[in-house]
Amino acid sequence: MKKVAIIGAGPAGIEAASVLARAGVPVTVFEKSSDSLSNLRDKSFLFPNFQPSPELVDEFSGKLQADNITVRHGSCITELKWKGTSWELVCNGSQNLVFDAVLIATGYRTFDASRKEELGYGIYKGVITSLEMEQMIKSGSIPNANGDIPQRIAFLQCVGSRDEKSGNNYCSKVCCVTAVKQAIEVRKILPKTELTIFYMDLRMWGQGFEEMYRTAQEKYGIDFIRGRISEAASTFDGRIQIKTEDTLLGLPMKASVDLLVLMVGMEASDGTRTVGRSCDICGEYGFIRTLNPHLYDNETDRPGLFAAGSCKRPMSINDSVNDGRSAATVIREYLDQLSEN
């Protein structure tokens, strides 16, 4: 029986594992942390339908319970070696395991906001990332730096995306809608707080996104200002003073806010980088390079090596799931070919 290894137990990896397992292919899922779906677990509600993320986590975890699926938590794949017809995986630096096909689903990490020091993350208490905001929304309490109810919250888009200086020229795709989603969630918790989103341009590409954007303005009274925040400083009372330019009015502006939420972008995760380097399929910005973006988007230029999900480029959850499913199909075809020969 042909065996498949899947590196990474996120939406794409789990979905691919489940499809393959149902087709009778034995699958081993390697997850470096002790728990699967760690990025998804950080979220509160999911756009565009505001579904609570634990629901999705439960469903995904259920899919992993199939007979043909072995999940190995705490297994970090450090090296992949091509052995002529199969791949040898070096697990945790010592264990060598052989598989006929490997699916890379190593995912993303968020941009380290402290690299943009001018925004003061890690220096001022009132500056937080979108991840921390998710946690606050999840816990239902959103205090400012002094523990009080914030008067004004600013969301800043494109932190570590579309930013030449930090080396990430690409768009992270999900932050625009995430900010709108978070602002709506915050409004539900804090009805009186002034909420402003600073953006370059809003990319409402997905189903229901544009409507969310409109509702955010009309129903929830969220302000949108086109302009990037150039620097943040602290005021004497622990608030954050931001400097920006309203590029629609063409005027520089200064404002004090209680919380500045940095919408951090997506970068290739450490695992993606390690695996990419090991098999020489590292593309731009450390993401995995696939064969062709149209027809061979799950194939890499190495035989038996496939990729799915946000290890290839920033991707939303639903896109990742679809990509995992498509990867499973491609892998089955590959395995069938192997058996014929």
Next chain:
Amino acid sequence: MKISIIPYSAFVIPFLIGVVIMAVTCIIKYIRWIRMFDAAQRDVIRHNWFSWKTIPALWEMFREGLLHFRIIRKNAVLGIMHQAFALGWALLIVVGAIQSKNAIACMNQEQSITQLNTLIEQNGWYSFDKDKNIILNKRITYDEAGNKVHLHYYRPFYAAIFYNYFIHKEPASFRKAQAYADLMDGLLLYVFLGLTLALAKRLWSKSVGVRRKASHNLVDRVTKLSLWMIFPLRLISESITSSLYGNGGFLTKYLGSFLSPDIFQYFELVSWLSYSVVLAIFFISMPFTRYMHIFTELLLIWFRKIGMKESTRPTGYTRFELNACSRCGVCIEGCPIDKELDNHRIQAVYLIRGLRAHRREAKMKIIADNCLMCDRCVNDCPVGIDISSIRRMTRSKGSLDTIGNYSYIGTPRPFNAIGRIAYFGGCMSHLTPGITQAMQKIFEAADQKYWYMDRDRSICCGRPLRQQGFLNQADDLMCKNTEMIERSGAMMLVTSCPICYRSFKEEYNLKIPVMHHTEYIDLLLRQGKLNLKRDKRTVSYHDPCELGRGCGIYEQPRNVLNSVTTVRKIKEQKEESICCGFNLGNAVISIEEQTKIRDAAVRSLTAKPVDAIVTACPMCKKSFQHATDRYPVQDIAEVVAANLIKQDE
């Protein structure tokens, strides 16, 4: 009877013409440039022409004009090449002059008629009777009256240049004749060493340790060829003469022994004539080519050492600087734009060449704009040409420079800071709040009263504008800041940004001391006002361009760091530190290109294992922060602030 005798042959005429044209052209040029000096530069001449600065000036003229110490320190082989040409040739002239002076003095003493007759018959000397104004040129024994004649030998300056031709046999009383001849041959060999290295550099520059040599235009190349031919022709001519008469030193005698006098007697004059013609070609073209540097660099060193500086617009001093460039190419060696971006068309040597030749303005602006202003070439230039100032006055933005752009700023709010330290973070430090926060902690820990003058409202120091060529606009900002600082009554200015620091120190005329925070923390440590604990890390320190090469602050940051951590020495440090790439000087290269330069700097800083990269400039810090998540990047102030021992602990 008195007979005067002078050495002369028609072949010296080209040489004489060459010397005259060179001298006249140089003098005219120098007078024109001196007349172009501005008031401040004239003042310098008036006050410092002869002062205590004369001695160091003379020493540097000797050291850099002849010995070429600075080039030797950069690249020993290249330096020896330059030294061999300069010192070797100069000594050939000086020793040759002494040699001919001694020989002719002896001849005058000996009053030997036989010697005289040999000279006239063989060597083309002319004898003439000054009183009767006639050329004699015949065998002379005694005059009509039977009195012994009195001989007087003249020594024209070219006697030294064509010594072997004019003196086949030195007078017997010139005892050290052979020693001088051997010494002259030795010196010629020394020049040949330079010539060999120059050839090696021409054919394969890496053999003399030059990564990339300057490319020259046709006129320069022809002149260089004439320079290279001078010395071989001299040797050939001397050898031929030696084959005929057996004179000369060890080398010419040896070579002459291979030449058959029967054949080579016909070539003697031709050979000496070619030597003279080649000299003439070199001298005539010299004022119009890079070889103008030979005399100009000496004058430039003199002017610079007595305190002359570039102004904001081209002056006579600029002309001296442009002409003092020998196009040695040392400025290309270290240039990060060449090294990392492989652009070898914009370096100082080409800017200077273009400006000297009055090349099209638009083209010059393109060259002038593409520079990080990291001052690496200023630091490396063997004659100390202030390339950055020249670049600034050539830059393209200069034409957009208008007055009154910042009138909206209005009068700065007055603040009473009498007796306090004014702290100016600078625009860049506002983008790295870690630094300003650390500085505030340090002020408080050392119990210093300070005024954070640009906490809320800040006016730029003006230097970024100045670097781009907006000189008037920079002056506008400078006035506002000066007013604010002076009216506050602060006793000292501390800044966190080396760009501001250099501006306040060099461009502003503040009456209070100005310190960069590295200097200031060093001072606090020496005064014992800060208690620091050591951390166990090993760090590498990056010298920011403006702080290191710009202001010469190398030791203070190292002192501070050494009292907290261990500083690892890196290869490219201090004067040779690589620019972080994000210097405000260059507004034309792309971020990708800046990134390449930055990556080179990071490679250099992390060549040996370190725990962190430390720098002293917000610009460099930001640059490195984006480069690497493997190493923490910190400012010195942050390192110090993190290791403060609080008084109450």
